[in-house]
Amino acid sequence: MNPNQSDRFAFPELTRRGFLRAGLAAAAGTAMVPAGFALAPRPDRLTRHVVLVAFAGGVRTRETLGMPANVPNLAAMAKEGVAYYRTKTSNLGHFGATMSLFTGISEARGIRENARGGDPTLFEYLRKDLGLPATDVWISTSGGAQQTNYSHGLHQDYGAEYGANVLDGDGIFNREFKSILDSWGRPKQMDPHELELMHRMRASVGGETESSKESESRATVERYILDELTRGTSDVRGANAADAKAMRVARNLLSIFKPKLTSVVLQNADAAHGSYNQYSEIIRMNDAAIGELWQVIKGDPVLAETTSIFVLPEFGRDSDLNSRRGLDHGDGSDDLNYVSTVCWGPDFRRGIESNETVRTIDVCSTICELFGARARFARGKRLPQLFS
Amino acid sequence: MTNAWTQGVGEQGEQELVRPLSTRWLRGIFIDLLARPPFQREREQWAGKTVPELIDALLLQTEFWEEWLQAQLYYFLLVDNFRPESESILRLPGELREGKSDIPEALLRIALCASFDRRNPGADTFVTVVMEQFLGIEVQKNTRQLEIGKHVYDGGRGNFLGVMGSSQADVVRIAIDDERTMIRFVEREYERLMSAPMPGRAARSFADELRQDERSFAQILREWLLSENYSQSFETRTELPNRVFARSLFVDLFDRLPNTEEVRRLRSALDGLGDPGPLRSALVRIMLDSGKVELPTREEIEHPRRWIEESFLRYLGRQPTAEESAVFREAFRDPACRPETVVYALLTHPEYASR
Structure with a gap:
């Protein structure tokens, strides 16, 4: 910290104590959920936290579990968990196919469509059924504006009220944005009385009310963003910089907030269109980042015995190289339509290599069941042979 | 045009708008057409003028076409690393303003620029995006056309959308010439500006006018903006896109626009x-506390009621209600309430982040 700035820092560092305060406030908000509305976590399950990594951008099994040396961490995770080698998917475009992971419904979406879907997402099912605050459900993305649409759908029974916090690491945590903020300096600490006056004035505008739960949740996210900007994520560079930031943000979120669900959406592997070599390198780097995330979980006394991980791409890629010595995704081959899914966690069997055909959309229902929630509109099923 | 959708357009509708511009309309029209609120000098310049006068003036500005182009590039997600920097694209706003280019030509240049190709690499992605984004076709239901388009993209001869072609450029030309492209364009532009889908089947006739060069897009826009439907759009709140929010914040706090890099990063x-709310809120605080915003001190504010009213007008484009005014005045009497506190309350409210 720059000593000259010390008196201008607006927000205390997000410490565990600070987080607990936020958590207590959030819990108070949760208590407002009508009695009997929130479902209790399943007592027969050890899992209390889930990390779902959409190893997206189009990644074939050939370069992952088909070539263990390329992905030593994923391969090790598979050995300690369950690997599905025939996970059926559809080429719905990156956006649509990744969204299908979260909704449990295969639905076509435009490749560049920048709008929310009509179906509820995994995040909404969990938040609504379990009465979770927003700080318990996060998505860390790498693909920019379009991917923020994953936070929630437009279904009348769910929607924004139950959406996830979405952070695109590359969009927010980059040197240029940080330098703009630095040029203005940090906001002053607002004393509680002034803050209360500000809230009173804001609440009077338009006769609208913001619940204390919403207000606290927004303030917590605001604090987190400003703190994360000082942690070095903005300085990450390289071919997989966006993915690396998404993984790093997820790692920090997991350490600080210990959310019930942390999702990561990767995207850089799509460089494959122009270069097979770069694609392979990005897979290796992303595997290393998954390994680091795994170690953080294993080394955390709270997370180690209570966290489950799911890793899968949204779809694969073509069987053959294109004229640029890259790989597109549109040939309808098994390399495109079947990917691998790896599941690891305290409730799962170990060392299972399954060739049974499952579907990428099964992940949504499986995670919901793990928590005791119900994916009412999802069309997937619970993954077979998974639970021990 | 006398379609049902334009009820209120024409002499009667226009007469209603020949009243002096309200602050709300002034702010709203500036935001809709220039993606920013008016500067101080423009607020003074347009006081007492009418809606048609303002619309006519703004549609003639190159800034309008620059913002129109930005909206198109955002629609195609040609942003950040994929933003086009070629001369043919950068020239478009000036050419469109002067009538040297038209909408089909602008769309053609966007689809043929190198950034569009880099953004949508490979036959499958490129043809899919052209079909979806330009023509509004769901490719999963038109896989045969997709396969033909891919073949044409790769240099093979094929009948794509009913027209023979044999190159990537042909894929684009055939798509732009297809009547569905202009219909889709009219529909999405109407929705962008009017915050509601175009009713009925009016899109086709507007699209025909554009394709056949019977009327310019600016003339069509004028008709939309003077319609009852546009008036109604002021009755509902529409959240500002992030780019517009960032530009608005600079204009409202610094009375200047952010430079290209600042707005891009923000x-x-x-x-x-x-939910950009928390970061929007953080930005407001950071800017207000930067010492670079010219706000009066508490001591300089002799008439708090008037200053609060002026703040509502400036930032929300309306007078405060009696209740709002009372709450703000009461809060401001407290020495802990700084002028920045008042502005912070207004600029972090959802009403400020919408139009």
């Missing part, structure tokens, strides 16, 4: 959040 950061 938009990109705000776009990185499912």
Whole structure:
């Protein structure tokens, strides 16, 4: 910290104590959920936290579990968990196919469509059924504006009220944005009385009310963003910089907030269109980042015995190289339509290599069941042979 | 045009708008057409003028076409690393303003620029995006046309959408010439400006006018903006896109626009959040506390009621209600309430982040 700035820092560092305060406030908000509305976590399950990594951008099994040396961490995770080698998917475009992971419904979406879907997402099912605050459900993305649409759908029974916090690491945590903020300096600490006056004035505008739960949740996210900007994520560079930031943000979120669900959406592997070599390198780097995330979980006394991980791409890629010595995704081959899914966690069997055909959309229902929630509109099923 | 959708357009509708511009309309029209609120000098310049006068003046500005182009590039997600920098694209706003280019030509240049190709690499992605984004076709239901388009993209001869072609450029030309492209364009532009889908089947006739060069897009826009439907759009609140929010914040706090890099970075950061509210709020605080915003001190504010009213007008484009005024005045009597506190309350309210 720059000593000259010390008196201008607006927000205390997000410490565990600070987080607990936020958590207590959030819990108070949760208590407002009508009695009997929130479902209790399943007592027969050890899992209390889930990390779902959409190893997206189009990644074939050939370069992952088909070539263990390329992905030593994923391969090790598979050995300690369950690997599905025939996970059926559809080429719905990156956006649509990744969204299908979260909704449990295969639905076509435009490749560049920048709008929310009509179906509820995994995040909404969990938040609504379990009465979770927003700080318990996060998505860390790498693909920019379009991917923020994953936070929630437009279904009348769910929607924004139950959406996830979405952070695109590359969009927010980059040197240029940080330098703009630095040029203005940090906001002053607002004393509680002034803050209360500000809230009173804001609440009077338009006769609208913001619940204390919403207000606290927004303030917590605001604090987190400003703190994360000082942690070095903005300085990450390289071919997989966006993915690396998404993984790093997820790692920090997991350490600080210990959310019930942390999702990561990767995207850089799509460089494959122009270069097979770069694609392979990005897979290796992303595997290393998954390994680091795994170690953080294993080394955390709270997370180690209570966290489950799911890793899968949204779809694969073509069987053959294109004229640029890259790989597109549109040939309808098994390399495109079947990917691998790896599941690891305290409730799962170990060392299972399954060739049974499952579907990428099964992940949504499986995670919901793990928590005791119900994916009412999802069309997937619970993954077979998974639970021990 | 006398379609049902334009009820109120024409002499009667226009007469209603020949009243002096309200602050709300002034702010709203500026935001809709220039993606920013008016500067101080423009607020003074347009006081007492009418809606048609303002619309006519703004549609003649190159800034309008620059913002129109930005909206198109955002629609095609040609942003950040994929933003076009070629001369043919950068020239478009000036050419469109002067009538040297038209909408089909602009769309053609966007689809043929190198950034569009880099953004949509490979036959499958490129043809899919052209079909979806330009023509509004769901490719999963038109896989045969997709396969033909891919073949044409790769240099093979094929009948794509009913027209023979044999190159990537042919894929684009055939798509732009297809009547569905202009219909889709009219529909999405109407929705962008009017915050509601175009009713009925009016899109086709507007699209025909554009394709056949019977009327310019600016003339069509004028008709939309003078319609009852546009008036009604002021009755509902529409959240500002992040880019517009960032530009508005600069104009409202610094009375200047952010430079290209500033707005790009701020938009990109705000776009990185499912709910940009917390970051918008942080930006407001950071700017207000930067010492670079010219606000009066508490001591300089002799008439708090008037200053609060002026703040509502400036930032929300309306007078405060009696209740709002009372709450703000009461709060401001407290020595802990700084002028920045008042502005912070207004600029972090959802009403400020919408139009």
